Amino acid sequence: MPDWTVRVAGLSFDRAQIAAYNALCGFQRLDTVPMTWPQVLATPLYLNLMTRPGFPLPLMGLVHVRNSIEMRRELSIDENFDVSVSLGASREVRAGLELDLVISFSELDGDVLWKATMTLLKRGPKREDDAPAAKSSTPQTESGLAQYLKISAPEDIGRRYARISQDFNPIHLYATSARLFGFKRAIAHGLWTKARVLAELSPRLAKAPRLFDVQFRQPLLLPGRASLRYVQEPARIDFSLLEAAGGKVHLAGTLR
Numbered sequence: 001m002p003d004w005t006v007r008v009a010g011l012s013f014d015r016a017q018i019a020a021y022n023a024l025c026g027f028q029r030l031d032t033v034p035m036t037w038p039q040v041l042a043t044p045l046y047l048n049l050m051t052r053p054g055f056p057l058p059l060m061g062l063v064h065v066r067n068s069i070e071m072r073r074e075l076s077i078d079e080n081f082d083v084s085v086s087l088g089a090s091r092e093v094r095a096g097l098e099l100d101l102v103i104s105f106s107e108l109d110g111d112v113l114w115k116a117t118m119t120l121l122k123r124g125p126k127r128e129d130d131a132p133a134a135k136s137s138t139p140q141t142e143s144g145l146a147q148y149l150k151i152s153a154p155e156d157i158g159r160r161y162a163r164i165s166q167d168f169n170p171i172h173l174y175a176t177s178a179r180l181f182g183f184k185r186a187i188a189h190g191l192w193t194k195a196r197v198l199a200e201l202s203p204r205l206a207k208a209p210r211l212f213d214v215q216f217r218q219p220l221l222l223p224g225r226a227s228l229r230y231v232q233e234p235a236r237i238d239f240s241l242l243e244a245a246g247g248k249v250h251l252a253g254t255l256r
Helices: 015-027 037-041 043-050 157-163 175-179 188-203
Strands: 005-012 063-071 082-091 095-106 113-121 147-152 211-216 225-232 238-245 251-254
Touching: 005 113, 015 037, 015 157, 015 188, 037 043, 037 082, 037 095, 037 188, 043 082, 043 251, 063 188, 063 238, 082 113, 147 188, 157 188, 188 211, 188 225, 188 238, 188 251
Parallel strands: none
Antiparallel strands: 005 082, 063 113, 063 211, 082 095, 095 113, 147 225, 211 251, 225 238, 238 251
């Protein structure tokens, strides 16, 4: 992979943008920046890297399979930050080739306060000698311990989220455009779904979370309904977002 990094110095937050994002995702607090917002703000930067001549993978067809956010402390709306987005590690896996995109928000000329790693997958050709993959483990959600919340995704959520995030991938916008890429209907942005889960679960922790890991499994078709199943410990929540009428897992992860 090319050794590419794009940087912006002294970036500030926009209160109106954050207010619109909060309303779209269900966040209630207005005095701090939602844990997932910096990655949204960095969308044009990583799209800049992925659409440059010489980027070795096709943008369309890349699948967002994992997303991890680490935060040293909450970020204030009134602060300024240095931002960088880099092409990180790549690795061959059974399904193809994975690439990490690393996004960092730092104090001005200082320490990293917030970091996200997006893992993208370029599927490879299926090999004849491939054995069935072992099912990856899901967070602990025993029926006797788990609690449930309902989450709805309106038909137009992809278009509304695109206007805020600047991610206008056609698979998220309309059923007609999504069908061109093999989907029955438009699908929700994975990062909107992750933020929607965060908005429901973070108030249940005693203090603001510092780590938010998610594995994306099956797309959430629009319009759609899902069931958020979670098991809570004092400083940790394991969760999975399930298809409302079926056993498919849309995403699973940990918040702590």
